[in-house]
Amino acid sequence: MIEIAARGIVIGKASGPALVSAEAVSFLGDVDIRSGRVVGDLPSVRNASLRGTVLIMPYTRGSAGAWRFLYQLFKHDNHPVAIITNAVPDPSVVQGAILAGIPVVCEPASPIEDAAANGQRIEVEVHGTDGRVRIF
């Protein structure tokens, strides 16, 4: 097991298989709420299901409506259980994650995408601004 410190953005604890996206995912537009699948033109994750995954991406693509689509993914039980980004995520994504109870970390001490492959089990735990990413 490897543990990597990160900046905690949204509190909570969750684990699931890693889904590594090389591109920023916009929850408004790139993801179909009803299937949880990536429908946007993102070569690294096209057609992948976000359901139950720990979603790892470089940053979030800014859209004021992103919170609603992330919350709707949750309402349809198609949401990622945790989100890891390199750059600080968009405020709208953070609001959707708080509303849906999805823990979020950013700025990991070392790149998660180098340490984890798709499908590998990852746990995210956030207390306050202290975030931990565990790769099993």
Added chain:
Amino acid sequence: MSVVLQSPKRILPCMILTKVEEDMLAGRQGPAKKLALEGLVQLGRAYGAPRMVEIGYAHIHAGMALYLEDVELIEGLADQNAQMAVPSSVNIANADTVNWKQTGAPEKLARLQQRAATAHHKMGSACSFTCTPYWAGHWPTWNTHMTSIESTVTIFCNSVIGAKSNRDGYFSVYAGITGRYPLFGYHLDENRRGTMLFKVDAELRGTTDFSCLGFHIGKIVGEGVPVVSGLARRPTLDELDALGAGMATSGGVSLYIIPTVTPPFASAEQAFAPKPMPEALPVTRADIDAVYTYFCTGRFDQVDIIHVGCPHASFEEMRDYANQLRGKKVKDSVEFWITTSRAVRRMAEEQELLKVLEASGAKVIADTCPISCHFARTVSPDPALGVVPPPLRTVLVDSAKQAKYVRDMIQCDTLLAPTERVIEAALTGRLVPHLS
């Protein structure tokens, strides 16, 4: 065996809360304020906000009937006896809650949307259901900290009025309930500075031209702050609104600066101070026309809806529409929508403009618009509502914002033309292209 890597990032300071805010957080002011402030503290921590600011106005989420259990979010707050601590307005909704029949919306959808209105009334808010609350009387003042769920409202209030707002999401309602918002982003003067300079070298006429200018600039500036110089005259309020709507659609823009229009900037130099002014990027007529062309993908003989009123029309726009439509008839086969707020609709009614518009055969629709109503295909309503989006081929509009979202959400073709030509097309059944 575990390996722990310490984060090299700085330790973020905790937010300093006032006694009143500590009381809210401890639940001594009821469950709704506790829930709301907990969310705002987490948001503030995420962005390194040192403290909360008191806000003076909130433009909040409607509770949208086309999304699963979304109206219930607002009802849940009302059930916890949440009350708006500051003047608030409510964003655009998914159905005309009074005249839904003329839009073809299922009654169940309209009834669900009405439940959201009831919840907002219970929370002490005039339920405006509009994306242009300023035309309905919600006009904050310079330096007022505020919140908005609608990015067009954010950019208008920042850039025209000089209020201070981020592009918020759902938490605008939490800010309204507590009267608080974390101090970060565009609430800080240091972020209210130009990042790019544009010099407009084109004659612009009407809101559609300005929405195209905004769309062009937003694409280039991304999440920055464009300073717009070179305009031959001071744009009208409707044109300033259209400009911001265009920018907020193609980019993540929260604030634009037009020197002598945007408070407190008297010059382009001042908009960049203390940094030096960058070299200006020219904007030509060809750049504006390219936006029109980009949104002209459809065929006019396949137009199913003709629409004006994005963002929701002002009283002055309603008057202009009426002047063009007075004594004339919309072509039989044409479905022509004018969308506005219920408040402006009432103003138009009192001056008999509504009579003129309706006598022409135009449908005057409040609370919603084509991209916000049951035409959208990217929504996920409760199946029991019986929502079936109609098969639309092409929608003709006068706004780059509406065009972008018709494409993305209704997922059909668009045509974009200046307002008078769009209305002319509704009357004659023929669109005269303004670009050769």
